[in-house]
Amino acid sequence: MKQIIYLVLIILFPFSLFAAAQSEEGVDVQSTIKLVNYVKKADRVNRKVVDHSKFSVLKQDFKRPQDVTLACLGCHTERHTEIMANNHWTWTRTEKLNGRGEVTLGKKNILNNFCIGTSSNRETCTRCHIGYGWKDETFDFNEKENIDCLVCHDLSGIYKKESGKAGYPYEGINLNVVAQSVGSPKRENCGICHYWGGGGNNVKHGDLDKAMNDCSREVDVHMGTDGEDMSCIECHITENHNITGKLYALSSENKNRVTCSQCHTDNPHQDDLINKHGLRIACQTCHIPVYAKANSTKMWWDWSSAGRLDEEGNPLHETDADGNHNYMSIKGTFVWDQNVKPEYYWFNGLADHQLITDTISEIPVQMNTLDGAYSDKGANCKTKGCSKIWPVKVHRGKQPYDVINNTLVQVKTYAKNKGEHAYWKDFNWDESIAAGMEYVGLPYSGEYGFVETEMYWPLNHQVSPASQSLTCIDCHTNSTDGRLASLTDFYMPGRDSNAWIDNIGLILIILSFIGVCIHGGLRIIMRKNCLHD
Amino acid sequence: MKIYIYQLFERFWHWMQVLLIFTLAITGLEIHGTFELFGYRTAVWTHDTASWSLIVLVVFAIFWHFTTGEWRQYKPSMKLLKEQIEYYITGIFKGAEHPTNKLVYNKFNPLQRFTYLGLKILVIPVMGITGLSYMYLNYPNQGFQLAGLDIVAYLHTAGAYILIVFVIAHVYLTTTGHKPLSAIIAMITGWEEVDEKGARAMLADELEVALKITKARLKTDSNKSELLDTALAETEEKLGVKKDEKFRNVVANSGAGYFRINCEGIYEEVNKAWASLYKFNSPEDVIGKHYSLSRSPEEFEELEITFNKVRKGETIPHGEVTRICQDGTVGHHTVTMTPVVQGKKVVGVEGFILDTTARLLAEKELLENKIRLEQILAERDGK
Ligand code: HEM
Numbered sequence: 001m002k003q004i005i006y007l008v009l010i011i012l013f014p015f016s017l018f019a020a021a022q023s024e025e026g027v028d029v030q031s032t033i034k035l036v037n038y039v040k041k042a043d044r045v046n047r048k049v050v051d052h053s054k055f056s057v058l059k060q061d062f063k064r065p066q067d068v069t070l071a072c073l074g075c076h077t078e079r080h081t082e083i084m085a086n087n088h089w090t091w092t093r094t095e096k097l098n099g100r101g102e103v104t105l106g107k108k109n110i111l112n113n114f115c116i117g118t119s120s121n122r123e124t125c126t127r128c129h130i131g132y133g134w135k136d137e138t139f140d141f142n143e144k145e146n147i148d149c150l151v152c153h154d155l156s157g158i159y160k161k162e163s164g165k166a167g168y169p170y171e172g173i174n175l176n177v178v179a180q181s182v183g184s185p186k187r188e189n190c191g192i193c194h195y196w197g198g199g200g201n202n203v204k205h206g207d208l209d210k211a212m213n214d215c216s217r218e219v220d221v222h223m224g225t226d227g228e229d230m231s232c233i234e235c236h237i238t239e240n241h242n243i244t245g246k247l248y249a250l251s252s253e254n255k256n257r258v259t260c261s262q263c264h265t266d267n268p269h270q271d272d273l274i275n276k277h278g279l280r281i282a283c284q285t286c287h288i289p290v291y292a293k294a295n296s297t298k299m300w301w302d303w304s305s306a307g308r309l310d311e312e313g314n315p316l317h318e319t320d321a322d323g324n325h326n327y328m329s330i331k332g333t334f335v336w337d338q339n340v341k342p343e344y345y346w347f348n349g350l351a352d353h354q355l356i357t358d359t360i361s362e363i364p365v366q367m368n369t370l371d372g373a374y375s376d377k378g379a380n381c382k383t384k385g386c387s388k389i390w391p392v393k394v395h396r397g398k399q400p401y402d403v404i405n406n407t408l409v410q411v412k413t414y415a416k417n418k419g420e421h422a423y424w425k426d427f428n429w430d431e432s433i434a435a436g437m438e439y440v441g442l443p444y445s446g447e448y449g450f451v452e453t454e455m456y457w458p459l460n461h462q463v464s465p466a467s468q469s470l471t472c473i474d475c476h477t478n479s480t481d482g483r484l485a486s487l488t489d490f491y492m493p494g495r496d497s498n499a500w501i502d503n504i505g506l507i508l509i510i511l512s513f514i515g516v517c518i519h520g521g522l523r524i525i526m527r528k529n530c531l532h533d
Numbered sequence: 534m535k536i537y538i539y540q541l542f543e544r545f546w547h548w549m550q551v552l553l554i555f556t557l558a559i560t561g562l563e564i565h566g567t568f569e570l571f572g573y574r575t576a577v578w579t580h581d582t583a584s585w586s587l588i589v590l591v592v593f594a595i596f597w598h599f600t601t602g603e604w605r606q607y608k609p610s611m612k613l614l615k616e617q618i619e620y621y622i623t624g625i626f627k628g629a630e631h632p633t634n635k636l637v638y639n640k641f642n643p644l645q646r647f648t649y650l651g652l653k654i655l656v657i658p659v660m661g662i663t664g665l666s667y668m669y670l671n672y673p674n675q676g677f678q679l680a681g682l683d684i685v686a687y688l689h690t691a692g693a694y695i696l697i698v699f700v701i702a703h704v705y706l707t708t709t710g711h712k713p714l715s716a717i718i719a720m721i722t723g724w725e726e727v728d729e730k731g732a733r734a735m736l737a738d739e740l741e742v743a744l745k746i747t748k749a750r751l752k753t754d755s756n757k758s759e760l761l762d763t764a765l766a767e768t769e770e771k772l773g774v775k776k777d778e779k780f781r782n783v784v785a786n787s788g789a790g791y792f793r794i795n796c797e798g799i800y801e802e803v804n805k806a807w808a809s810l811y812k813f814n815s816p817e818d819v820i821g822k823h824y825s826l827s828r829s830p831e832e833f834e835e836l837e838i839t840f841n842k843v844r845k846g847e848t849i850p851h852g853e854v855t856r857i858c859q860d861g862t863v864g865h866h867t868v869t870m871t872p873v874v875q876g877k878k879v880v881g882v883e884g885f886i887l888d889t890t891a892r893l894l895a896e897k898e899l900l901e902n903k904i905r906l907e908q909i910l911a912e913r914d915g916k
Contacts, residue, residue: 004545007593011549014585273577279672378678472573478566491683493667494566494573498687505694512698516705519621526626 032270038263041228053180062175065132065168066145071179073144080144082241088130090141091118095252098352098371103252109440110250111356111408113367113397113453114198114301120439121414121422126167128193135166149182152189156181160192164416187223188213190232200325203298206340206393207461211294219293221463235262248458249368254349254383258460260284280377282347282388286470287463290339291393296324300335301397304450307427315427330413330424332398342391342459344487346372348383351456356442359406360451364396367455374490389487393457400433404445408453410436538640538725543603546594547720553587554696556580561693584664591657606641607650614643625709635727652699656692663689790866790886793873796844798824801881810866810888812858829857843870843882864888 052058057071073080087093092106107125111117118125126134131146133139140146148167150159159178162170195201195210202209217224222235235258236245245258260283261268267275268283291297308329310316315329324336350371354360372387401408412435415422423432429448437444475484476494484495539547560580563570571579598604616632621644624632633642641649663685670679679685710716711726719725790807794800800819808816819826824840825833832855856864870884 004541007542007545008549011586011589011593014582014589271574276672375680472577473569476564476566476573491681491686493564493682493686496683496686497565497690498683501687501691501694505691505697508694508698509701512701516701520705520708522626527628 034265034268035263036265038234041230052182055180058179059176062179065148065150065175068175068179069132069145069147069149072149072182079241080147083130083147084141084144086130086241086243088243089147091129097252098350100352103353103355105252105353105355106250109356110353111367111410112198112249113395113399113455114204114298115413116303116399117356117410117436119410120412120436123166123416124164124414127161127163127165128197129167132167150175150178151192152185153182154178154189155183155186157188164414185231185233187231190236198298199331200298202292202295204395205457205459205461206297207288207291207459209292209295209297209462212461215294217465218468219462221465223461237262248347248349248351248370248460249456250351250353252351252353254385257349280374280386280388282390282458284459284463285342285344285389285391287466288342288391288459288461289464289468289470289474290341291391291459291462292338292340293462296322296336296338297340297393298334299337299340299393299395300333301331301395301399302333302450303397303399304332306330306332306423307429309427329427340393341483343394344389344484345370345392345456346374346376346387346487346489347390347392347458348372348376348381348387349385350383354408354453356408356410356440358408360401360408364452364454365401365408367453370456370458389484391459393459395455395457396452398450398452400429400448401451402433402437402445403447403449405443407442408451409433409444409448410440410442412436412439537723538635538719539723540601541723542597544720544723546590546597549590550587553583553590554700556583557587558693558697558700561689565690565693581668584661588661591661607646607653609646609650610643612643614647617642617644621706621709635725648699652696656695656699659688660692660696663692790888791883792886793881793883794824794840795881796879798840800824807886810858810864810886811856812860812862818859829855839870840882843872844879845872 055075057074058068060067060071062068062071083089087106090106091108092104094102094104097103097105107118109117109119115121115125122139123135130148130151131139132148133146148161150169151161156178159173160170161167191208191210191213194205194208195212196203197208198204212220212223214225215223217227222228222230233243236243237258238244242256244256246256264283266278268278269275305327306329308316308327316327317325317329318327320326320336322336322338324334325331326334326336328334347370352366352369352371354365354367370390370392371382372390374387376382376387378386399408400411410433411423411429412421412432413423415425418425420426421428421431421435423429426432430446433448434444434446470483473494475482476492478495478497479485482495484492557580560571560576560583562568563573563576564580570576598607613632620629620632623629631642666679666685667682667689670677670685671682672678707716707720708714710719715726790810791802791804792800792807793802800822803816803819805816808814808819811819813819824836828836836854854866854868856866858864866886866888868884868886870882872879873881873883
């Protein structure tokens, strides 16, 4: 008997091991969260290292914003060389594109499916350029005084760039106040461009929204002002003006990334099975269950319906119940959405792009193909991290293309005045496309149409508190609205099964059950007969 | 009558397996998406843990099977397979007798042998291997990884269904024993109730084995006369015949023949089995007669020598002997003789005989078949 008790103990031993591992899990997430390279808010010491209001050079009478830049560089010498290498300045970078060699790509020349492209519209687009005066291709990228230090370093909040002014600030801003209140960028500095990309708040990313200047932990667990209150550069660690992190939708190579694991390590969970999931699933997938939590984001942009004017020939604005534009004569029709569930794709950090010179081979046109597949793992791995499942905002729409040449086109949308072939003034596609294509030096056949396009925006921000992250059955379910219902290039327990095996199995179980009942029933009946005999 | 059929470890192993397979089936189906019960993470946790327990259990069981030689119970056999199937299809309804008997040395019928062997060498290993592949060959952190989980999952799921079907049939078939619950009670207590015929067959089987063991021992150590007693005691224990029943009484009702001869060579007692083996109508026809009656002259001489040895106090397991039956036909049996002691004097000889005629005939036939087969093969090869 004793031996048996020992045996029971040995055999149930795994249970005790696993149970011990489990019990650690229940502990409060906040207090046990494993962090490296990070100082918690409570432990941070806020020291003011320098007070710019004491420098006389910043008290001079600044005639031009460039004079502020020169004053900055007077002390911070050589910093301009760092800036000039930064693609916030160049709007372009040379990267290896999968299977096409080196390509020079960036905001300067790429097309998207929002405002289409910056070429031929520089004057207004460069409002988000960290420089002064990039209104056309004559802009001198080697002129250091053209650098706009203030847009990033102003902490007074009164510095603003003006629309259509090629990056110059509004007239009349007190540049002395601004210059004397500079410091490390705050979220407002980054946000002024990164929230507003695509011509409106949260239009592009869906996970970068002006509400994040002051939001709760529910909206963004990192930035929540009721929580850790982290600024952008807490993660986007910057040294010598090299800002880590690149827009996934535009970067082709997997480098200079910001990762969750830089603070959370590769094994952030108590539960080893979940850590293992992290080998194939980006943290973002479970931890960003929905995006556009505070304000809507644009999901659909149809340029083909643009150009409808009122009786007097004036452009229209129509707004939906939430106050979002759903029609603008200059841009077309929009669909917005809030608290959106992401779509999920394999992604290994590499992306391909539909360049303006590429012929269209696929409809909807894939503006930026995220590279990745289930099979991109182990020995087949294309990058050092292999493909993982990512949450993605997919922005869909219709935009003009050259029907004969079968390419996407650059459109001249912006001009100050009518008659300069800008679509937003003249509402003439033909002329605007011709002007846009001429600007970039590419042929236009003269015939345009509208083609559907899709652009992929992997999500990184608006991480939810752990209690709201996805759970097993959000994916491990055979329901059609399982999160991974459409990512079908691999077998996943709980979602997939072989219909043959399941059906045959079920039939066998039912048959054996029926068989047993019949056999048993007959035995009872026959036995009874025997007794009567 | 009750016999002790399942040892402690066996019963433990069986019920532990029941618990684990049941747990694995329920949690496995939840993981599979068939239903929601414990919650996915809990189901996975329980499944993974129970599977480790099962693996440990199976390792112990393998060890046990080999150290005890019990693995032989699972050697497949075609003998009576057809009869067993027919029994389940028709016989059972007519109240026919089981074509096979549960014996300690042969406790499974041929159908069981096949089924259990299949589970042991195919289904359980496949479940274990595919299950461990799920755990360790899926994520790209090991040296080797699978291209995908699909094949593994299909095998594992199919195995799960097979096990569930097995469990349904298995549980039902436990009710086909002597009484509906006797098989299940046996697995709990170790003691199984069997019918008369079953008990006899089992006794003969045991006796034969016991005698063989004794024989082997006596050959090497012929001085030890108490060895037969030991053998009988062992038999008694092995049979698990409950101690309150006198062994001799059991023997008296068993297939084994019993005889006692006094010093003059006169049969003093024979049992019914003995009489029928010699084709006498009843023991009375024999009692009082001289033992030469049942031997050929040559064998009689030999027997006399043995008889005299036994009278001097030796125990002789007289291997295979030939008997002449009442009707003149010839039979074969094994015999063991021990002295009958009263006070300090040997007053006679007693012993058991076990019929081997059928076996010898079968062996003969087998041999003939073999020779015929060899001839056919030789002819064919010649051409
Ligand atoms: C040593 C034996 C076993 C091992 C190591 C094992 C292991 C596993 C593992 C690792 C999984 C994947 C889910 C998870 O991580 O928990 C799984 C799934 C499953 N197991 Fe087992 N298991 C074993 C025995 C069994 C048995 C005996 C049954 C049923 C009678 C069973 C039924 C299932 C089912 C139905 C699934 C879901 C399959 C799917 O939908 O992909 N398993 N098993």
